[in-house]
Amino acid sequence: MTAISDTPQRSYRTVNWGRGYSTLSEEHNYAIDEVEGSIPCELQGTLFRNGPGRFDRGGVSYQHPFDGDGMICAISFDQGKAHFKNRFVRTAEYLQEEKEDRILHKNVFATLKPGGFWNNAFDFSFKNVANTNVVYHGGKLWALWEAAPPYQLTPDTLETLGIDELGGILAKGLPFSAHPKLNPVTGELMNFGVRAGLQTTVRFYRVQPNGQVVVDGTHTFPGFAFVHDFVYTENYWIIFQNPMTLDPLPFVLGLKAAGECLKFADNQPTRILLIPRSGGEMITLEADPFFVFHHINAFEEQGKVIVDSIRYEEYLTTQEGRDFRETDFSVLPTGKMWRFEIDPKARRLSSRVLVERSSEFPQVNPSVVGRPHRYAYVAAIDAPQGNAPLQAILKMDFQEEVQQVYSFAPDGFVSEPVFIPRPSSQKEDDGWLITLVYRAEEHRTEVVILDARDLDQGPIARLKLKHHVPFGLHGTFTPHVFAR
Numbered sequence: 227m228t229a230i231s232d233t234p235q236r237s238y239r240t241v242n243w244g245r246g247y248s249t250l251s252e253e254h255n256y257a258i259d260e261v262e263g264s265i266p267c268e269l270q271g272t273l274f275r276n277g278p279g280r281f282d283r284g285g286v287s288y289q290h291p292f293d294g295d296g297m298i299c300a301i302s303f304d305q306g307k308a309h310f311k312n313r314f315v316r317t318a319e320y321l322q323e324e325k326e327d328r329i330l331h332k333n334v335f336a337t338l339k340p341g342g343f344w345n346n347a348f349d350f351s352f353k354n355v356a357n358t359n360v361v362y363h364g365g366k367l368w369a370l371w372e373a374a375p376p377y378q379l380t381p382d383t384l385e386t387l388g389i390d391e392l393g394g395i396l397a398k399g400l401p402f403s404a405h406p407k408l409n410p411v412t413g414e415l416m417n418f419g420v421r422a423g424l425q426t427t428v429r430f431y432r433v434q435p436n437g438q439v440v441v442d443g444t445h446t447f448p449g450f451a452f453v454h455d456f457v458y459t460e461n462y463w464i465i466f467q468n469p470m471t472l473d474p475l476p477f478v479l480g481l482k483a484a485g486e487c488l489k490f491a492d493n494q495p496t497r498i499l500l501i502p503r504s505g506g507e508m509i510t511l512e513a514d515p516f517f518v519f520h521h522i523n524a525f526e527e528q529g530k531v532i533v534d535s536i537r538y539e540e541y542l543t544t545q546e547g548r549d550f551r552e553t554d555f556s557v558l559p560t561g562k563m564w565r566f567e568i569d570p571k572a573r574r575l576s577s578r579v580l581v582e583r584s585s586e587f588p589q590v591n592p593s594v595v596g597r598p599h600r601y602a603y604v605a606a607i608d609a610p611q612g613n614a615p616l617q618a619i620l621k622m623d624f625q626e627e628v629q630q631v632y633s634f635a636p637d638g639f640v641s642e643p644v645f646i647p648r649p650s651s652q653k654e655d656d657g658w659l660i661t662l663v664y665r666a667e668e669h670r671t672e673v674v675i676l677d678a679r680d681l682d683q684g685p686i687a688r689l690k691l692k693h694h695v696p697f698g699l700h701g702t703f704t705p706h707v708f709a710r
């Protein structure tokens with residue numbers, strides 16, 4: 227492991243950022259009484275967030291933050307007051323490891339069982355970490371992880387009920403991705419699941435408002451695919467097939483985790499797949515190699531399909547031989563906001579970069595998902611160029627092509643900004659952005675509320691938690707008030 231020297235030009239200290247990946251073993255349940263500013267009374271509901279909460283077991287550190295055990299936070303807002311609760315998702319593997327207090331399972335990204343070859347070879351199972359997203363829909367709360375079916379929890383107590391196979395549809399362990407999208411027109415939760423090998427199979431789902439699940443087609447295409455997110459429009463399901471290869475041998479022999487056997491193939495194209503929702507032939511377009519984890523949104527306009535995404539020039543992964551808490555950001559590829567314009571009839575694709583500043587975790591107003599959007603909100607770095615941890619919230623106005631940035635540097639590190647529309651709002655940006663900001667000096671986290679219309683005015687409320695919350699992944703808001 228190599229220590230990184232912090233320079234005064236940096237907006238952060240690496241050691242401060244790295245502490246955000248400390249385990250939070252305690253489970254809390256309390257009214258938040260330390261508030262700077264005021265919580266809007268119109269803000270009613272619950273923000274659920276998911277992310278790794280534990281990064282070590284029995285004194286042994288996990289090798290990748292995404293191998294961390296899923297922990298759900300519920301922050302409920304009711305009449306100007308807020309309540310915090312957190313609980314680990316008690317997956318079968320988590321309960322076994324909790325009981326024995328040692329690593330018993332292989333993980334997807336980098337953490338193997340102790341004992342090397344003899345203990346890991348020919349073991350093709352994974353720990354279900356249930357750590358990527360959490361969504362309340364059709365009366366159910368699900369903790370989501372892209373390689374397995376969801377875990378169902380009770381929305382008020384966050385108690386784990388068990389794996390939900392969606393009425394048998396996900397039997398045989400079929401996955402249900404961590405990036406479902408609520409269709410604002412039909413009220414259905416749109417999602418996909420992917421299984422990749424020498425060829426890739428993708429299945430699309432619609433979960434009706436009453437919880438009934440409809441399978442909307444299963445498609446197979448050649449080659450391995452690492453697909454984390456998708457988008458949809460009126461007529462298409464859209465996925466990007468990132469150019470990745472998997473070398474299975476070190477995984478089979480138990481020398482490396484599956485995630486470490488992935489390689490960015492810079493001699494292969496990135497393929498954009500448009501799958502007609504009402505049936506018909508899949509449209510495949512090829513582009514120079516790049517990698518996308520997350521899309522912002524997609525829509526159709528004058529016969530064209532527009533997809534906005536966060537694009538990297540290569541796959542973003544941890545650095546071999548270096549503790550992930552000591553990441554050297556200066557050598558990491560940056561995530562930039564790009565627009566892809568596709569003419570499905572002419573089979574033509576054009577693309578351009580819209581925001582140079584490195585960013586991740588894009589969000590839009592939920593009422594424009596799958597439809598034209600004017601604004602996007604992302605977690606971004608403090609500086610306009612280069613790479614660094616996420617410390618700022620950026621609002622992009624696609625119509626005017628202007629940005630607004632509010633930074634929490636040097637001490638603050640942000641998470642995904644979830645957009646919550648103001649009830650009965652008419653304008654697309656009339657609402658709040660809620661992000662969790664890790665305050666390194668105090669080793670505590672704040673729940674920060676920004677007015678999405680104007681980030682420059684700074685937070686309208688800072689809700690100070692009694693402890694830190696490790697850097698999380700994704701979350702969703704529901705107008706139901708739970709976890710009081």
Ligand SMILES: [Fe+2]
Pocket residue numbers: 404405454455519520699700
């Ligand atoms: Fe994601």
